Amino acid sequence: MPFISNTDKERKEMLKEIGVEKFEDLLNSIPKKFLLKEPCNLEEPYSELEITRKISNLAAKNISTEKANSFLGGGIYDHFIPAAVDHIILRPEFHSAYTPYQAEVSQGTLQYIYEYQTMICELTGMEISNAGMYDGASAAAEAILMASRKTKNFKAVIAETINPLYLEVIKSYIEGVGIELVTIPKKKGLVDLDILKQKVDDETACVLLQTPNFFGNIEDAFAVEEITHTSKKTLFIVAVDPISLAVLNSPSEYNADIVVGEGQALGNAQNYGGPLFGFLACQLDLARTLPGRIVGATLDADGKRAYCLTLQVREQHIRRAKATSNICSNESLCNLAALAYMTLMGKDGLKEVAIQSTTKAHYLADEISKINGFSIAFDTPFFKEFVIKTPISAKEIIMKLKDKNIFPGIDLKQFGYENMLLIAVTEKKRKCDLDELLNSLKIFSR
Amino acid sequence: MAKTIFEKHSPGRKGYTLPANDVDISLSKCIPDKFQRKEEVKLPDVSELDVMRHFLELSHMNHCIEKGFYPLGSCTMKYNPKINETLVRDDGFMNLHPFQEEDTVQGALEILFELQKDLAEISGFANVTLQPVAGAHGEFTGLKIIRAYHKFKGNTHKKKIIFPDSAHGTNPASVILTGYEVVEIKSNDKGLVDIDDLKAHIDDETAGFMLTNPNTLGLFESQVEEIAEIIHSVDGLMYMDGANFNAIMGIVKPGENGFDIMHFNLHKTFATPHGGGGPGGGPIGVREDLLKFLPVPMIDKKDGKFFLDYSHKETSIGKVQSFFGNFAVNIKAYIYLKMLGPKGLRRVAENAVINANYIQKKLENHYYIPYKDIYCMHEFIASGKWQKDKYRIKTLDIAKRILDKGFHAPTIYFPLIVPEAMMIEPTETESKETLDEFINAMIEIAKECEETPELLKNAPLNTPVKRVDDTLAVRQLNVKFEW
Numbered sequence: 001m002p003f004i005s006n007t008d009k010e011r012k013e014m015l016k017e018i019g020v021e022k023f024e025d026l027l028n029s030i031p032k033k034f035l036l037k038e039p040c041n042l043e044e045p046y047s048e049l050e051i052t053r054k055i056s057n058l059a060a061k062n063i064s065t066e067k068a069n070s071f072l073g074g075g076i077y078d079h080f081i082p083a084a085v086d087h088i089i090l091r092p093e094f095h096s097a098y099t100p101y102q103a104e105v106s107q108g109t110l111q112y113i114y115e116y117q118t119m120i121c122e123l124t125g126m127e128i129s130n131a132g133m134y135d136g137a138s139a140a141a142e143a144i145l146m147a148s149r150k151t152k153n154f155k156a157v158i159a160e161t162i163n164p165l166y167l168e169v170i171k172s173y174i175e176g177v178g179i180e181l182v183t184i185p186k187k188k189g190l191v192d193l194d195i196l197k198q199k200v201d202d203e204t205a206c207v208l209l210q211t212p213n214f215f216g217n218i219e220d221a222f223a224v225e226e227i228t229h230t231s232k233k234t235l236f237i238v239a240v241d242p243i244s245l246a247v248l249n250s251p252s253e254y255n256a257d258i259v260v261g262e263g264q265a266l267g268n269a270q271n272y273g274g275p276l277f278g279f280l281a282c283q284l285d286l287a288r289t290l291p292g293r294i295v296g297a298t299l300d301a302d303g304k305r306a307y308c309l310t311l312q313v314r315e316q317h318i319r320r321a322k323a324t325s326n327i328c329s330n331e332s333l334c335n336l337a338a339l340a341y342m343t344l345m346g347k348d349g350l351k352e353v354a355i356q357s358t359t360k361a362h363y364l365a366d367e368i369s370k371i372n373g374f375s376i377a378f379d380t381p382f383f384k385e386f387v388i389k390t391p392i393s394a395k396e397i398i399m400k401l402k403d404k405n406i407f408p409g410i411d412l413k414q415f416g417y418e419n420m421l422l423i424a425v426t427e428k429k430r431k432c433d434l435d436e437l438l439n440s441l442k443i444f445s446r
Numbered sequence: 447m448a449k450t451i452f453e454k455h456s457p458g459r460k461g462y463t464l465p466a467n468d469v470d471i472s473l474s475k476c477i478p479d480k481f482q483r484k485e486e487v488k489l490p491d492v493s494e495l496d497v498m499r500h501f502l503e504l505s506h507m508n509h510c511i512e513k514g515f516y517p518l519g520s521c522t523m524k525y526n527p528k529i530n531e532t533l534v535r536d537d538g539f540m541n542l543h544p545f546q547e548e549d550t551v552q553g554a555l556e557i558l559f560e561l562q563k564d565l566a567e568i569s570g571f572a573n574v575t576l577q578p579v580a581g582a583h584g585e586f587t588g589l590k591i592i593r594a595y596h597k598f599k600g601n602t603h604k605k606k607i608i609f610p611d612s613a614h615g616t617n618p619a620s621v622i623l624t625g626y627e628v629v630e631i632k633s634n635d636k637g638l639v640d641i642d643d644l645k646a647h648i649d650d651e652t653a654g655f656m657l658t659n660p661n662t663l664g665l666f667e668s669q670v671e672e673i674a675e676i677i678h679s680v681d682g683l684m685y686m687d688g689a690n691f692n693a694i695m696g697i698v699k700p701g702e703n704g705f706d707i708m709h710f711n712l713h714k715t716f717a718t719p720h721g722g723g724g725p726g727g728g729p730i731g732v733r734e735d736l737l738k739f740l741p742v743p744m745i746d747k748k749d750g751k752f753f754l755d756y757s758h759k760e761t762s763i764g765k766v767q768s769f770f771g772n773f774a775v776n777i778k779a780y781i782y783l784k785m786l787g788p789k790g791l792r793r794v795a796e797n798a799v800i801n802a803n804y805i806q807k808k809l810e811n812h813y814y815i816p817y818k819d820i821y822c823m824h825e826f827i828a829s830g831k832w833q834k835d836k837y838r839i840k841t842l843d844i845a846k847r848i849l850d851k852g853f854h855a856p857t858i859y860f861p862l863i864v865p866e867a868m869m870i871e872p873t874e875t876e877s878k879e880t881l882d883e884f885i886n887a888m889i890e891i892a893k894e895c896e897e898t899p900e901l902l903k904n905a906p907l908n909t910p911v912k913r914v915d916d917t918l919a920v921r922q923l924n925v926k927f928e929w
Contacts, residue, residue, distance in 0.1 A: 042784075082462055273768060344497055381477060
């Protein structure tokens with residue numbers, strides 16, 4: 001039997017020691033009528049060789065972004081990942097370790113989380129980071145819950161320029177606890193500051209802004225902060241692309257109170273959208289409202305530096321109904337991949353990734369705008385992603401280019417925008433890849 | 447102690463290579479000055495070798511399954527087959543973008559579709575969503591479905607979710623997150639739900655009941671049918687926390703015995719490694735009439751083609767994760783189920799139960815076993831009560847001494863209803879000789895309590911660090927390295 005060490009003989013010996021004749025005798029607490037008479041209707045077992053063939057065949061039915069020329073983004077990005085990252089996370093000591101509750105045999109995990117927290121704080125300019133959330137969307141949702149707890153207000157103001165998938169997850173999270181959602185429409189690809197001004201008041205728990213926003217545009221976070229903090233209590237939450245922080249303002253420059261984001265771009269593959277991980281960092285005065293695990297440095301009985309989980313009284317296993325969140329399992333190994341990535345890339349590598357992504361995106365945008373019938377949707381600074389207006393439906397372009405294994409971008413029709421394509425560029429694109437997309441778009445020129 | 451990576455910084459070192467930028471545009475042309483970062487990000491400059499040595503050094507300070515046994519109750523720390531890791535790393539899975547067109551991801555959708563079906567089959571539910579990424583996330587999703595159900599039926603008066611005092615901490619926390627009130631009821635002297643106390647707390651405001659089965663004491667809740675009848679009589683729904691599903695796979699189908707909703711823990715039962723805390727998976731199964739509330743999209747098949755099904759969008763609770771859950775974790779669960787087959791599935795549960803009963807039997811004269819009238823399922827509770835009463839040794843000390851013997855400690859001080867609790871779950875993958883080694887270590891420790899108590903009070907002694915001061919960690923709160 002696969003993955004079970006004991007033989008039938010050993011099993012019999014154990015049953016004898018327990019004092020029963022057969023396994024079924026151990027089931028005397030289960031009502032008889034519950035017991036299944038037939039085995040479950042599953043396929044007969046595959047051997048390792050057979051399952052390898054089956055799974056490889058299924059994988060071969062997919063077209064990966066390695067095989068295609070992909071410009072898909074919208075929160076999940078195809079950045080380069082150094083080979084060493086996977087070698088690190090595959091170490092069994094990290095891979096199959098439990099949550100580090102027993103600190104003395106978990107110093108490896110605890111120290112990497114501490115180092116991860118340090119780097120997230122460095123990127124975001126915040127004073128404390130937790131050990132990660134499920135994804136960017138749930139991190140944003142939990143940040144709103146934090147703000148509500150802290151301010152005791154039940155109104156969340158959200159710029160509509162945020163990733164619409166975040167908005168959907170946020171709605172799921174805040175519906176039950178009775179937080180009212182006020183969305184601020186966009187104007188020229190950015191949040192409408194005039195309307196924002198009207199909506200923020202002393203009852204507002206937080207303002208949530210994403211920058212670069214869903215369309216890739218860089219929001220004026222300075223202006224949004226000013227409006228947010230006209231109300232004394234209201235907290236400013238910002239969702240960011242961690243790669244962008246190598247070149248764009250640190251959120252501390254515009255006085256953000258809480259910073260969240262999708263961490264996948266840092267050393268994690270796209271994996272068809274999971275696992276991802278969310279980062280969540282804030283200023284120290286909010287520490288006790290944070291959800292999730294936090295690692296702190298301390299000393300052991302010999303007075304040597306050691307690490308352990310800290311501020312645990314916030315968490316569900318201690319506080320139960322009074323916990324700051326229900327989160328238990330998180331995405332720890334993805335955080336390790338992010339740490340390994342940031343460590344390997346260093347400040348220069350991270351900056352180079354950001355610069356190449358943004359300059360290549362700008363080259364592509366400039367050239368697309370020269371094609372008759374195409375234009376750039378918003379005349380405002382953007383980072384590595386931008387929206388184009390297409391002469392025909394975006395869907396038609398996507399379907400036609402698919403046959404050439406080009407994924408030109410995300411059709412924004414599903415989010416209510418006709419004839420618009422969201423195009424993402426990373427450092428992995430060569431000029432020839434960009435030119436291939438350009439040439440293929442020319443077919444649709446009017 | 448290992449230096450931090452920041453202390454290994456040597457200016458100018460590099461751990462990466464990238465091709466030169468073949469596009470000639472400057473950053474200042476793209477990004478206005480106002481939006482450019484004022485101070486450079488401070489990250490350590492280290493070489494690839496520095497990085498590998500650093501993480502290897504850290505790894506050596508961790509316990510893990512390949513190193514030794516984890517008798518960790520409610521966590522199901524089984525061995526996870528390596529083939530999973532090889533196969534999920536196929537380019538055709540890793541490098542798929544969630545916004546790709548359906549016909550470029552047919553293989554991925556086929557796996558998800560089949561996994562939905564297989565999980566539904568083994569649990570007795572109509573279908574399963576793979577979107578929740580953790581057990582607590584599954585609880586949250588399930589409770590949202592309970593809300594949606596009551597809203598749909600116009601049950602505006604439903605306010606409360608009931609659960610027993612043996613429940614995982616995530617249960618009450620999830621209840622609060624979904625806006626319900628918590629009602630905790632007692633367990634009886636047999637460790638099962640106290641039906642009288644349940645009846646005393648049930649009323650028209652009861653929205654549902656959460657139950658772990660087998661429960662956190664390792665006991666099968668044999669009155670589940672009666673409980674379901676009581677809950678259903680006020681139109682409440684029965685939610686099963688499936689953390690302990692490993693005990694009953696192929697033996698019982700919860701969906702056929704009173705439960706309406708259940709979550710699975712893929713990182714426990716279905717062989718995804720725990721990863722130091724995650725990623726996991728928390729799919730949930732529901733009965734037929736609740737399908738319309740499941741998160742969007744579901745994965746479905748029509749005319750031989752797999753597709754993302756949003757057709758129930760109007761009644762759905764919406765989304766709990768941006769895409770389709772932890773895809774890579776779901777593939778591992780799929781492979782695992784395919785390799786087990788119908789008989790293997792049951793065999794897993796059988797051996798998990800045998801292993802737990804074997805340890806319990808061998809320890810019953812050395813530690814207080816509060817519930818031993820019936821056989822346990824996949825785990826059992828031992829208590830350090832005797833050691834505390836006689837020698838003033840705390841269970842925490844026993845746990846730390848276990849680390850010295852080369853094992854991970856059991857889950858301690860949980861469930862809350864047993865003083866000095868040690869929750870022991872061996873899983874099916876462990877061999878008899880490993881269990882015997884653990885049993886001997888536990889007996890040795892019981893003896894040490896009597897003869898050399900100071901060994902326990904100072905434990906652990908053989909671990910990478912000595913006992914860690916967690917009160918100091920709170921007092922001085924140092925959560926990032928200053929350099």
